[in-house]
Amino acid sequence: MRTALAAKAARDILTLAPKLAGKPLTLVPFTIKASVLQQLLAVLLSEQVQDGELDFLEGQWVGVRVEDMELAFEVSFEQGFKVRPFTAPEVTFSANSAELLLVAAAKEDPDTLFFQRRLSIEGDTELGLEVKNLLLGIDVQSMPKGLKLMLDKLANMLTTLLQSSQTAPQWA
16 A cells, blocks of 8 residues: 555656646746756757767757646757747657656666657657767766766656656556
8 A cells, every 4th residue: 555655656746746847937038948058058068069069950950848847949059059939940859857857867768768659759850860869979977067966866866756656556
C-alpha cells in the first residue's frame, strides 16, 4: 500500500510540477525569457560557439516546444544566439520538460527519446539531425560547475521520481 501511494505521489509530482512552474512563466514578458534563454545557451554551448560548430544555424530557426509548460520559442545563431517567439521554424523539437532536462544533463540520449516517442522532431530533417548531433556533442563536464551541479541534481531527482512512479500499477 505504501509503495502504491509513493508511486502515485511521484506521478502526481511529475504531472503537476511542470504545470505549476509553467503558469508563472506565462506572466513573464517574452523579452525577459528570450534574454535568459540567450544567456543560458551561450553558457551551455560556449565551446561549440568557439569552435564554429553553430555556423549551420545562420539564417535557420529551430523551434523548441516544452509541451507540459506551454513554452515555445525559436532559436537561431548569427554572431550570438537569437531567440524569438514561436512562428514558423525550419525544424521543431517538442517534448515535456522532464525529457529536455534529461537530454541537457546528458542522462538521456535524444535518439532513445525519439524512438520512444517522448521527443518529436518535425520539419527539415537534415537541420534536425545537425541540431541533434550538436546536443550529443555537449560536454557536460566542461559546463560551469554551478550549472552542472544544478542539472545533475535536477536530473537525479527526476530519475528517482520516474522510477518511483513506475513501481506500482497506474490504477493505484
